[in-house]
Amino acid sequence: MPTIKVKGMSCRHCVKSVTEAMEKLGARDVSIDLLSGDVTFTEDAPIDTDAIKEAITRIGFEYVG
Template sequence: MPAITVTGMSCQHCVKAVTTALEAIEGISDVSIDLVSGNVEWKEASPVPTETIENAITGIGFEIKK
């Protein structure tokens, strides 16, 4: 299962926003987020470019921890 760490999330509204942004990408489903660690995991029906995922998250105001 692919995963990244997202920073800046502080509540369930943040979790919902990131989940919605990722699930809007074709091929992504079953997004799972640990609010405390910022770990975000999802399933891909087919490979999704990392840049697409990062743009979806940064586009709604969160940052990717690298």
């Protein structure tokens, strides 16, 4: 399962926003740890890193990698 790090999440609303953004890109089983900023997910096909960065930035968070 791939894991990325996202800064700026602090609540359930943040988790919902990031989860929905990732699901729109084709991610499934998105799991988010607010303390660490880790976003873990399953993908059927590789999701382009630039697309993830753009989606996360567009909703107001910082994609760290």
